[in-house]
Amino acid sequence: MPRALAGYGIFFRQFIQRYHTTGAVMPSGRPLAAALCRYVGGAPGPQRILEVGPGVGAVTMTLVERMRDDDDLCLVEINEMFVAYLQEAFKERPQLRSKAPRVALVHGRVEDLSREGYDLIISGLPLNNFTAPEVDRILHGFARLLKPGGVLSFFEYIAVRSAKTWVSLPKERERLRAVDAVLRRALDATEFRRDWVWPNVPPAWVHHLRF
Numbered sequence: 001m002p003r004a005l006a007g008y009g010i011f012f013r014q015f016i017q018r019y020h021t022t023g024a025v026m027p028s029g030r031p032l033a034a035a036l037c038r039y040v041g042g043a044p045g046p047q048r049i050l051e052v053g054p055g056v057g058a059v060t061m062t063l064v065e066r067m068r069d070d071d072d073l074c075l076v077e078i079n080e081m082f083v084a085y086l087q088e089a090f091k092e093r094p095q096l097r098s099k100a101p102r103v104a105l106v107h108g109r110v111e112d113l114s115r116e117g118y119d120l121i122i123s124g125l126p127l128n129n130f131t132a133p134e135v136d137r138i139l140h141g142f143a144r145l146l147k148p149g150g151v152l153s154f155f156e157y158i159a160v161r162s163a164k165t166w167v168s169l170p171k172e173r174e175r176l177r178a179v180d181a182v183l184r185r186a187l188d189a190t191e192f193r194r195d196w197v198w199p200n201v202p203p204a205w206v207h208h209l210r211f
């Protein structure tokens, strides 16, 4: 089976088996990956980049293409199936293999990362699946991991949270409203650019924040 299709298969199985952390039916498309990687390779000096939740590497591919030779990339992924898939991909695919010496793949939760000083964080976390205190902790964690002036780029599917809020039972509705409030507060205070990505399933916003 071609590798890209195998990636879709693994991703879909993880969506079924670990909905809470996977959060999407399929990996991000190229236009969404491009918007998430807007600030990769765009600084005068070398960048330290963190990708959170790379899954099967849909965004990682674009990131690695845009990375310069003296940039460093850390990937942190909670799901061991995705970690195993990426380990193989970094050995087998020439575009990934050539950058492998500058890439660290960490199996774990981003919440547990201690190394700070990133210029750029690109996150694929399914924030809508978490509680409001968890989202708040994750955003504060991102602010701690970034250098002053560093950028966080993350996406959310357009209108999905509000649609879910409408059709949910009261307890779930309350959780989604609380997540929305945490995200709105962070975006109001720190978002400096938003990209609309229509050619994605479903369409998405990419938020770019500076804390």
Ligand SMILES: C[S@@+](CC[C@H](N)C(=O)[O-])C[C@H]1O[C@@H](n2cnc3c(N)ncnc32)[C@H](O)[C@@H]1O
Binding pocket: 021, 022, 023, 024, 026, 027, 028, 052, 053, 054, 055, 056, 057, 058, 059, 076, 077, 078, 079, 082, 108, 109, 110, 111, 123, 124, 125, 126
């Ligand atoms: C919506 S998928 C995004 C995958 C990929 N970035 C993409 O755009 O196709 C969410 C990813 O975040 C990972 N993840 C969820 N919670 C995590 C956590 N606390 N720390 C690290 N990775 C996490 C999941 O295993 C999954 O790979």
